[in-house]
Every structure is written in C-alpha cells, then in structure tokens.
Amino acid sequence: MIANYHTHTPRCRHANGTEEDYVRAAIGGGLEILGFSDHTPYWFPEGYYTHMRMYPHQLPEYCDTVRDLQKKYADQVRIHLGLEVEYYPAFFTDLLPRLRDQGIEYMILGQHWPGNEMNEPYCGRATGREEDLARYCNQVREAMETGLFTYLAHPDLLYYTGDDKTYEFHMRRLCKAAKSCGMPLEINLWGMQQEKNYPDVRFWRVAAEEGNTVVIGADAHEAWAVDNKEKEAIAMEMVKQFDLPLLKTVELRKI
Secondary structure (H helix, E strand, C coil), X not given: CCEECCECCHHHCCCCCCHHHHHHHHHHXXXXXXXXXXXXXXXXXXXXXXXXXXXXXXXXXXXXXXXXXXXXXXXXXXXXXXXXXXXXXHHHHHHHHHHHHCCCCEEEXXXXXXXXXXXXXXXXXXXXXXXXXHHHHHHHHXXXXXXXXXXXCCCCCCCECCCHHHHHHHHHHHHHHHHHHCCCEEEEHHHHHCCCCCCCHHHHHHHHHHCCCEEEECCECCHHHHHCHHHHHHHHHXXXXXCCCECCCCCCCCC
C-alpha cells in the first residue's frame, strides 16, 4: 500500500492514539498518502446521538488538527482531510453544507445503519432476513448515485446469514450500481483484524464477476493498524485469487 484513506481518531470514542501517532506510523510504513476519515458528526433531532461518532462541536478541532499535520509533515507524506459518512436521507442535505464550511476534502461511504439510524438495527448484526439485505443494498445504491462519495468502505458489512443465492442476488445489484457510478469498493483490513464477518468471500466473488475496481483500506483505529502488512498480504491474496482490479490511489470526489 502507498495510500490509506480510511483512518480514525479518538473523537469517535472507539479508536486510540493521537493523530500524529497515525501520521508517524504511515511514514514509517512507507505510505505516500494518508487520509483521515473519522466518523462524521450528524445533527440529529431531539438530542439523539450514538456512541461511535464525534460530536458536532468537535468537527472544527478535528479539521484544525489534521490541517496542522498537513503543514508539519508536508515534505514526508500527503495528508487529506475526510470523513466516513453514512447516507441518511432525512439529514444528509443538511449535513453537506456543514462539512463544506469546514473544508472537508472527501467522504467515504460507510453505511452502518439503515434508514436514518434512529431506532434501527446495526448493519453488522447477524440477520437472516432478506428485507434487511435488500434495504442495505438499496440505500447504499442511492448514496452512490449522489456522486459525492470517493469510495464505498466495507461494502460487505451487512451480516447476512441466509442462503448464498439470495446474498449474491442483492449484492450483485450493489456491485452493478457501484460500477455504473465509478465507485471503488474497499477490502477492509480492520474487519480482518477484528475477525468480523467481513471481508466476505461471497461478496468479492461477485465483485470480481462484475469487474468492480477495489481499494485496500486500513480502517485504522490504532496507529499500528495504518501499516498492517500481515492483513494487507491477505487482502492481496484475495485480489490475486479473484483477479480484482486494484487501485493504489483514488481520485478524491469533492463534496
């Protein structure tokens, strides 16, 4: 890897280490590009909030910290300021100007909840219901069609325990939409590290058949994970096994 665009910070309350720790790890690992993409704040109504994203008041500090590191390490690594963002139709339009006002360079799509999050099940929770799978794929497809996201993080996050034919049918629709939108799909190293349900070989078999381009994302929640060569090697074996078109860098889509 020469680039990682999926990097978190302690502001999401489930990552550790300072931003500078991540930058130094990236430099030590030989990365040329490091993108910070912590979990976006959302301005939910009635005081609703989740445990896994920064608070709205933390966004300016996050941006200032990353910009300071851009300047400090400009001669050693290219640093980008991004966010990992869910697509919530009820709140997305209101979110965009707030992110633009802070100079966010790019968004990656990470759909952790369906609907508008509130009173909804986490997508990584095991489900055998086809309607949950279909709903996830439909919402991700709608998000990709906005043209605002740089790539789709852990596209296989939805933990479907039903039959393979149903899984492949709906994920094929997702992969076709991603290809139509020119949206790369991420092989997620943190999922490997945490022994989650993803990467899911069923998904990547379909992605290969549809000719989707892929990118490897560290999804780093610890500084050492920026340079996770053990899991990167496994990802590369998947790339070779399925003959997936791998992008070493991606073009950042402006929001």
